[in-house]
Amino acid sequence: MKNAIQIIKDRASWRTFKDMDIEPEKINALRSAIEGDKTGPFGAKVRMVLVDIEAVDAEKAMKLGTYGTIEGAKVFITAAAEKKDKSLADVGYIFEEVILLCSSLGLGTCWMGVTYDKAGFSAAMNLKENEDLIAVTPVGYAVEKRRLKDKAMRVFVKSDTRHHWNMMFFEDDFTKSLNKEAAGRFEQPLECVRIGPSASNQQPWRIIKADNAFHFYLEYTPKYKFQFGQTIDIGIAMKHFELACNELGINGKWQFARPAIECGEKKYYSTYVTE
Template identity: 25%
Template structure:
């Protein structure tokens, strides 16, 4: 399974089995985290067997159950941090799916202080959010998504690469499943803008990664 295959297979999962992640899977995941950190100049960290971060009221409110592993999405605080976290965090979520793991983006319903205690976070850095990680009790379920017309104008006679990119973007997870983004294109130059909502810049990074997977980076340039 490739990351593109994982786009269709992956759904958010909040309840997990009491099954540890094997060492070989952790190693592959850590290697991909290292690649993302290098490419994005980030400080993303893998945390396993931590029962505290997803304990208490916040986790119950978010309907999380038995989350003991997660990926802490951390980087130097800067204007572009949230978008980079979305982009590389989704790359990791899809990679985890290819390894047989399940994930869920989590921004509010976890104990941030407990997560920071398990990680290395300098004064210049920010823990933006986390990816809950593990073997799900289920594989999750799909949600209603928007149509192409709702995220893009002029949807007639689209180049195939552009259509495939848009369809892949529509499968991207966004906060509250709001899908508040809109695409435009001039020849092979593509633009996407957030149209509001919670964690809009994180969502934008997630959507951009999905679009690139579907469209192929050799077919267009961001503008």
């Protein structure tokens, strides 16, 4: 993806859309991007479907509700994954690239993990028995001015606030925070992780830099009722880091051998080994 770093910086969540059709060429670009099953880094197959409300039958369209959280959207993209361990992280990794593609086309989106009619969207995408519907996003031209309800929601989840580096990034183990100077050429990839979207903006990812390797951990938020969404978040973080590294010409690959690092209640997920 060209200009991934800037696209990641510019991306924002939008819940209110103009009464304006998406051009056919952009719809075709999205259909091409989501065509066929995609396999994530953890091995689960992810299937995505573009749902045009005006193209589905009236009975199905009436069931495609978002409980008032989304207004004006005519197009949605759904993401389902086969029922496997860590499939939610695979959805985060794969679906986020589609979200960023939408942003690059000038289209607004919003990750939705719970605030939609799951039965209605499952029917619209003909969900298979071996699949779970994991996420949905509206797609369209966002309004220039956010509605009051949208502003209130952003304030509630602190959408414009991010944790500081010393809470997210570490050097060698979890006892020493990683500063930007020590991060060197990886400052931008790590910053792209820091500003990424997450469930209720909890930002649960934690990364340890150990020489040329970056170990990704998930620190679940205690008593948070949507912890499953935080597993999606680790996939988003992985995608942001990888895209930023690619743009900067930093070659690397994902590995999954847990390092011998004391991590307490944090859960290890993956390691990006760079050249």
